[in-house]
Amino acid sequence: MPRIGVFVCQCGNNIAATVDTKKVASDMGKLLGVVYTCDYKFMCSSPGQEMLKQAIKENNLDGVIVSACSPHMHEKTFRKASEAAGLNPYQCEITNIREQCSWVHHDKTRAVGTLKSNDLTRMTIERLKRNKPLQKIKIPVKKRALVIGGGIAGIQAALDIAEGGREVILVEKEPSIGGNMARLSETFPTMDCSQCILTPKMVEVELNENIKLYTYSEIEKVDGYIGNFTVQIRRKSKYVDEERCTGCGECIEKCPFKVESQFELGLAKRKVIYTPFPQSVPNVPVIDAPNCTKIQKDKCGVCAVVCGPKCIDFKMEDKVVTEEVGAIVVATGYTLMPNERFGAYGYGKIKDVISGMQFERLASSSGPTGGEIRRPSDGKVPESVVFIQCVGSRDEKCGVSYCSKICCMYTAKHTMLYSHKVHGGQSYVFYMDIRSGGKRYEEFVRRAIEHDNAMYLRGRVSRVYEKDGKVIVQGADTLSGSQVEIEADMVVLATAIVSREGADTVAQKLGIGYDKYKFYNEYHPKLKPVETVTAGIYLAGTCMGPMDIPESVAQGSAAAAKVMALFSADEMAREPITALVNKVTCNACWDCLTACPYSAIEREAVKNRQGEVVRWLAKVNDGLCQGCGVCVAACRSKSIDLKGYTDEQVFAAINAF
Amino acid sequence: MSGHAEHKETQGGYEPKIMAFVCNWCTYAGADLAGTSRMEYRPNVRIIKLPCTGRIDPLFIIKAFENGADGVLVSGCHPGDCHYTTGNYHARRRWIGFKNLMEFVGIDMRRLHFSWVSASEAIKWVDLINNVTDEIKKLGPFMDYKGLKEAAPAE
Ligand SMILES: Cc1cc2nc3c(=O)[nH]c(=O)nc-3n(C[C@H](O)[C@H](O)[C@H](O)COP(=O)(O)OP(=O)(O)OC[C@H]3O[C@@H](n4cnc5c(N)ncnc54)[C@H](O)[C@@H]3O)c2cc1C
Ligand code: SF4
Ligand code: SF4
Ligand code: FES
Numbered sequence: 033m034p035r036i037g038v039f040v041c042q043c044g045n046n047i048a049a050t051v052d053t054k055k056v057a058s059d060m061g062k063l064l065g066v067v068y069t070c071d072y073k074f075m076c077s078s079p080g081q082e083m084l085k086q087a088i089k090e091n092n093l094d095g096v097i098v099s100a101c102s103p104h105m106h107e108k109t110f111r112k113a114s115e116a117a118g119l120n121p122y123q124c125e126i127t128n129i130r131e132q133c134s135w136v137h138h139d140k141t142r143a144v145g146t147l148k149s150n151d152l153t154r155m156t157i158e159r160l161k162r163n164k165p166l167q168k169i170k171i172p173v174k175k176r177a178l179v180i181g182g183g184i185a186g187i188q189a190a191l192d193i194a195e196g197g198r199e200v201i202l203v204e205k206e207p208s209i210g211g212n213m214a215r216l217s218e219t220f221p222t223m224d225c226s227q228c229i230l231t232p233k234m235v236e237v238e239l240n241e242n243i244k245l246y247t248y249s250e251i252e253k254v255d256g257y258i259g260n261f262t263v264q265i266r267r268k269s270k271y272v273d274e275e276r277c278t279g280c281g282e283c284i285e286k287c288p289f290k291v292e293s294q295f296e297l298g299l300a301k302r303k304v305i306y307t308p309f310p311q312s313v314p315n316v317p318v319i320d321a322p323n324c325t326k327i328q329k330d331k332c333g334v335c336a337v338v339c340g341p342k343c344i345d346f347k348m349e350d351k352v353v354t355e356e357v358g359a360i361v362v363a364t365g366y367t368l369m370p371n372e373r374f375g376a377y378g379y380g381k382i383k384d385v386i387s388g389m390q391f392e393r394l395a396s397s398s399g400p401t402g403g404e405i406r407r408p409s410d411g412k413v414p415e416s417v418v419f420i421q422c423v424g425s426r427d428e429k430c431g432v433s434y435c436s437k438i439c440c441m442y443t444a445k446h447t448m449l450y451s452h453k454v455h456g457g458q459s460y461v462f463y464m465d466i467r468s469g470g471k472r473y474e475e476f477v478r479r480a481i482e483h484d485n486a487m488y489l490r491g492r493v494s495r496v497y498e499k500d501g502k503v504i505v506q507g508a509d510t511l512s513g514s515q516v517e518i519e520a521d522m523v524v525l526a527t528a529i530v531s532r533e534g535a536d537t538v539a540q541k542l543g544i545g546y547d548k549y550k551f552y553n554e555y556h557p558k559l560k561p562v563e564t565v566t567a568g569i570y571l572a573g574t575c576m577g578p579m580d581i582p583e584s585v586a587q588g589s590a591a592a593a594k595v596m597a598l599f600s601a602d603e604m605a606r607e608p609i610t611a612l613v614n615k616v617t618c619n620a621c622w623d624c625l626t627a628c629p630y631s632a633i634e635r636e637a638v639k640n641r642q643g644e645v646v647r648w649l650a651k652v653n654d655g656l657c658q659g660c661g662v663c664v665a666a667c668r669s670k671s672i673d674l675k676g677y678t679d680e681q682v683f684a685a686i687n688a689f
Numbered sequence: 690m691s692g693h694a695e696h697k698e699t700q701g702g703y704e705p706k707i708m709a710f711v712c713n714w715c716t717y718a719g720a721d722l723a724g725t726s727r728m729e730y731r732p733n734v735r736i737i738k739l740p741c742t743g744r745i746d747p748l749f750i751i752k753a754f755e756n757g758a759d760g761v762l763v764s765g766c767h768p769g770d771c772h773y774t775t776g777n778y779h780a781r782r783r784w785i786g787f788k789n790l791m792e793f794v795g796i797d798m799r800r801l802h803f804s805w806v807s808a809s810e811a812i813k814w815v816d817l818i819n820n821v822t823d824e825i826k827k828l829g830p831f832m833d834y835k836g837l838k839e840a841a842p843a844e
Contacts, residue, residue, distance in 0.1 A: 102721045103738075128736075131724030136815075137732045144732045151735055545774065565774055609740065627743075629775045660773035661744025665783065677739055679746065685737055686752045689708055 034161050037068035037093040038153065039084055040129075041075035041100035047134040050145035056099065056129075059150050063157060067091055076106050084110065085117035093119065095160045099127040099153045120165035122608070122676065127156040151689070158688035162681045166608040169654050173259035174358035175599040178203065180251055180538070183211020184581055185573025186363030187233050188588030189595075193361075194242035196596045201355050202237065203265055204247045208312035209234055211365050212574075215295065217395035217403070219581060220445045221476040227311060227398060234313040248318055252352060254541050257655030258568030259358045259604055267351045271319035271327070272305075273343035279315035283335035283344065291323050297390050299408060300400035305335050310398060319344075359568050359595040362552060363588065364538060366574035369424040369432065369528040377423065377525055378496040383409040384503050385496060385523045388442055395449045405453050407522045410501075414457065414521030417450055418505045419443045420493050421463040424528035432528045432549065437578040439526035440467045444477045446524060447486035459486045460518055462493050462507055470580070489516060496523055529578040543631055544569055551577045562591045566630070567658075570594050609659035609676040611652045618671040620648040624663035632656035633663060705759035705825040707734045707818075710749055711806075712741045712776075715766035718808035723815050730815045731822040734762070741765065743776025747787040750801065751794070754834035760800045760825035762817070767805040777805075795833055800825060 038060040042048035053071035061069040068091045074080050075098055088096060096119065098110045103126040111121035129149040137144045175198050179190045182204035190202045202209070213219075216226035237243055252264040272283075284303050293302035295309055302308075304323045307315060319327065319335070326333040326346055336344040368389055371380040378385045384407045386394075397403035407414050421443050424430040440463070447459040466488075468474045480486045491508035498504070502519045509516050531550035539546045544564040545553040552575050555563035562570050570591040573584035598604070611624075611632070625633040636651035650672065652663075661674040673679055711717050717738050723730065739745060742765030753761050763780070771777040784803060792798060802821050806814050 102724070104718065104721060128721075131721040132736060133724075133732075135724035135727055136730055138729050139732075148732050148735070155735065155737070627779055629773050658773055660741040660776045661739065662741065662773065662776050662779050665744055665746045666779065674740070674744060677744060682737065682739070682746075682749060683752055686708070686749060686756055689706070689735055689753065689756045689758065 034065040034095055035067045035091065035093050036065050036095045036097065036157060036160060037087050037091060038066055038070075038097045038099065038157065039075055039087075040069070040071040040149075040153070041080070041098065042071060042073050043101060043130055043134075044073065047100070047130050050134045050137060050139060050142055051129060051149045052142045052146045053149075055146055056149045056153060060153055060157065063154065065161060066157065068093060075100050076109055081109070081113040084113050088114060088117035088119055095119075095123045095125075095163065097125050097127055097153060097156050097160060099129045099149060099156075101130040102126075102128045102132070122166040123160070123163055125156050125160045125163070127153045129153070155685040155688045158684040159681045162678065162684050164675070166675055169606040169608050169610065171257075171259045171604045171606060171655055173598060173602060173604055174261075174356055175199070176201065176355075176357045177359045177361060177595050177599075178261070178263055178355065178357040179361045179363060181211070181363035181365055181573070181575065182206075182209030182237070182245075182247070183363060183365040183573060183584070184213045184230065184233075185365070185584040185588040186211070186361065187237055188585045189361045189363060189572050189592045190243055191233065191236060191240065192589050192592030193595055194240045196592070196599075198242065198596070198599055200243045201265075201357065202243055202245050203249050203251060204245070205250045206308060207248050207270070207306075207316070207318045208308050208314070209237060209245070209247065210309070210311075210313070212389070213581060214309060214311075215297075215389060215396070216392050217397070217399070217449060218445065220441045221470070221472045223445070223448075225397070227396075231311045234311070238313045245314065246353075247314060251538065251541055254360070254543070257653060259598070260655060261357050261360060261568065263355050263357060263360075265353050265355060267353060269321070269348040269350050270316065271321065271324075271344060271346055271348045272317055273345060273348075274314065274316050276341045276343040277316045278341060280340065281317075282338045282340065284317055286334050286338045288332065288334065289323065289325065291320065296393055296400050297387070299390055299393050319346075359570065359598050360542065361570045361572055361588075361591045361595065362538070362542065362544070362564075362575055363572040363591075364532060364535065364575040366529050366578065367532045369430065369530045373430050374423060374525060374527070376495065377420065377493065377523070378498065378503070379525055379527075382496065382498050382503055382523075383407075384414075384521065385525065388439065388446065388524055388526045391446050391524045395446070395453065403453070405450060405457075412521065413454055415454075416458045416460070416518070416520045417522045417524060418503070418518055418520040419446060419459060419461045419524045419526065420505075421461065421526045423525040425526075426464065430528065432530065434549070434577070435467060436526070436529040437467070438529070438580045440477065441470070441473060441580065443524075443526050444468075444480040444486070447480045448484045451484040451486070459484075460505075460520070461486055461488045462505075463488060463490060464492070465490070470582075491516075529574065531575070535575065542566065542569055544571075551575065562587055562594060568598065606654075607659065609674065610654050610657040611659070611661070611663050611672050611674050613650045613652060614671045614673070615649055617669050618649050619669055620650065621668070622650070623666045623668060624650050624672050627662050627666035629660065629662060630656050630658050632658070703826065703830065705733055705822060705830070706757055707760045707762060707821060707825060708753040708758040709734050709736045709762040709764060710739060710742075710745050711736055711763075712744075712765035712772070713738055714741070714772035715770060715808050716764040716806040716814070719806045719810050719814045722808065723811035726811050728811060728815045730818045733822045733825075734818050741771060741773050741776035742780035743771070743773065745780055747783065747790070750791070751796070751834075754796060754800075754831060757835055759828070759831045760802065760821055762802045762804070762821055764804050764806050764817070767807055770807060797828070797831070799828060800831055
């Protein structure tokens with residue numbers, strides 16, 4: 033026979049005004065298994081909690097009900113007090129007779145409130161009788177982190193975690209870390225040179241003993257759950273022995289073949305054995321296998337001949353390595369909307385119509401023109417440049433209804449760079465409206481307009497075409513209400529920021545969500561901005577949506593802080609509300625497995641003594657299960673139940689209705 | 690265990706009993722908010738809290754009718770807002786399939802209500818309870834299933 037105690041709270045007058053708490057206590061005392069009842073002014077006060085503890089001990093209670101405010105308020109308080117008195121905390125249940133009774137039924141005779149409080153308490157008592165003691169789930173935590181993507185966001189996250197004393201594995205798919213920021217010339221709003229602030233951080237990554245850097249590598253497979261992930265990483269063959277390479281660059285020097293440089297976005301060529309840019313980290317070249325005549329046709333091989341330390345190996349193969357980590361930070365960044373979408377603007381057809389990122393390369397002192405603004409077609413310094421904003425952004429027809437957020441700022445920056453580099457040059461900007469809502473951002477745009485003589489025209493461009501070596505831009509100036517036609521030497525398009533190709537595949541490997549643009553979903557847009565729905569996996573930077581460097585860095589640090597908090601204890605305690613399979617009745621239909629939103633259900637093989645599989649069973653992974661109970665309702669043979677919300681408990685409550 | 694509270698015969702006449710199955714994250718919090726905002730609504734509803742609407746087994750609903758409910762309400766997060774991302778989609782899909790069965794076993798669909806109530810929609814909760822109560826009141830007591838429970842052998 034259970035020994036249940038019922039404690040009815042008056043909550044000052046908050047409950048007592050419309051509920052006769054004494055009557056509830058005495059009515060409940062008549063129920064089977066209830067051995068102690070009382071009512072009290074403030075159950076949550078220290079004396080209230082003391083009384084609860086006292087009563088548990090003196091009456092040897094094996095379950096308690098506190099009929100009081102919402103469990104969202106004080107369930108934890110009373111469970112803790114019960115635990116202190118030696119009771120399993122999950123043997124303490126709350127009945128909500130305040131928010132959902134006394135406060136919403138204002139009957140002053142107290143008849144209505146008392147009756148409802150009785151009903152609700154009785155239902156909780158019957159449920160409690162079917163409770164089983166539960167133990168918090170303890171999960172051991174591996175204190176190493178994986179960071180995917182070595183742009184500024186990933187670099188920041190990796191450095192912060194490493195400086196906190198934990199090991200980090202940083203995986204970057206390109207031959208060098210740095211990401212898009214490595215391409216930028218100078219950065220708004222302070223105009224510091226991008227390389228100057230980025231390179232030291234890249235070097236720090238290389239030198240930090242806590243960071244293991246895998247470049248030219250990608251995630252192959254992710255298994256496990258928070259605290260315990262197993263990750264397979266494919267290290268693509270570089271054909272160069274990283275350990276022995278000194279980075280002398282002799283091989284690059286002597287390689288006779290050139291192809292288009294992805295890093296320079298088609299504005300320059302690079303060798304077939306190459307580093308993407310001079311400050312690459314690591315400073316180890318890779319061979320672009322599809323273009324290498326030695327690898328393809330067994331001709332040439334000059335790099336291997338000139339290499340002093342003999343680190344070139346044309347037979348090198350991809351390697352898959354396995355790493356165990358406790359947390360993952362995803363920082364895979366963004367790309368720009370591909371050219372083909374902007375036929376009307378001549379992009380891809382007219383040589384002197386370029387993207388904003390290409391302009392960054394022209395303005396960069398380490399770029400193909402050494403920082404001089406020269407147009408791609410004939411290398412001439414353009415006397416006038418038209419910048420067009422919102423190309424693809426805020427335009428559902430191009431597939432993107434959002435604002436790319438940073439283009440207003442970098443276009444203003446481009447007009448400044450242009451006016452500093454080309455004296456007497458005239459820039460025009462077509463814009464929809466100016467969004468400069470950051471610290472010192474509005475002042476920055478004003479400076480472009482007032483000091484650097486940029487001519488801002490509010491309106492859309494209708495057509496761009498080539499005529500006599502000029503690029504003609506036709507558009508509307510909606511402020512003056514007139515049509516304008518500008519003869520420009522070059523046109524720069526602020527193309528939309530979009531997610532990377534394959535972003536969805538990466539998300540599926542990790543089990544995280546993404547929106548219709550394939551940007552990754554944060555758990556909660558305001559309160560959990562760097563978490564994902566998968567515990568232990570965090571986000572940073574532009575893989576979530578357009579943002580600038582300061583935001584990307586802040587998120588890198590935020591994700592690192594989350595990881596460090598997780599690593600602060602050896603074990604993680606979790607609420608034990610998880611699903612449990614009945615091994616006798618489960619018929620391996622996998623209905624639960626397909627229904628579970630967290631892929632928490634696994635297939636378990638039951639083997640006989642000979643080691644042959646005799647049957648299969650569903651098995652819940654406690655590390656992944658979030659306790660939603662979707663599987664329970666999905667199972668047709670009633671072979672899976674949810675601890676803390678078992679069928680038996682729920683039916684008992686319904687029966688007591 | 691037998692449900693005790695008989696239908697109250699107050700001055701207003703017959704008072705229906707309504708059982709609500711709600712998820713912990715949205716509707717339960719919405720109902721709490723109605724309380725903290727001191728709104729008032731009809732007292733006929735008894736809530737059973739579950740982690741998610743995805744946990745709601747259609748049998749719960751039948752059991753509720755068997756135990757004297759005149760109406761049943763199922764409520765959770767809006768589509769897309771489920772705390773467990775997709776639990777409410779499962780509930781909705783299951784619900785569509787189950788609807789036919791409910792009709793087949795003789796449950797008047799007007800006694801069964803399904804509604805999304807977010808944690809901030811206290812007013813929606815209040816209106817919902819008042820409307821459902823009024824509607825069930827008009828329909829009168831649901832006797833078909835109550836009989837079953839009494840006829841069944843004691844547990
Ligand atoms: C034209 C232009 C000008 C700009 N100017 C400025 C400016 O002046 N000031 C400013 O604050 N911001 C500026 N920005 C924005 C800035 O570029 C971004 O905010 C910043 O680079 C975002 O960094 P990130 O780390 O999030 O992404 P990224 O820089 O895109 O880095 C992501 C990294 O992840 C790697 N990666 C991707 N997928 C995988 C994978 N599956 N596995 C492993 N690695 C992967 C990529 O190779 C890359 O190295 C500008 C942007 C543009 C387009
Ligand atoms: S749904 Fe039920 S019977 Fe089917 S695999 Fe899962 S637990 Fe086993
Ligand atoms: S309770 Fe939810 S998260 Fe846990 S196994 Fe079942 S469906 Fe998956
Ligand atoms: S948590 Fe509210 S419906 Fe799933």
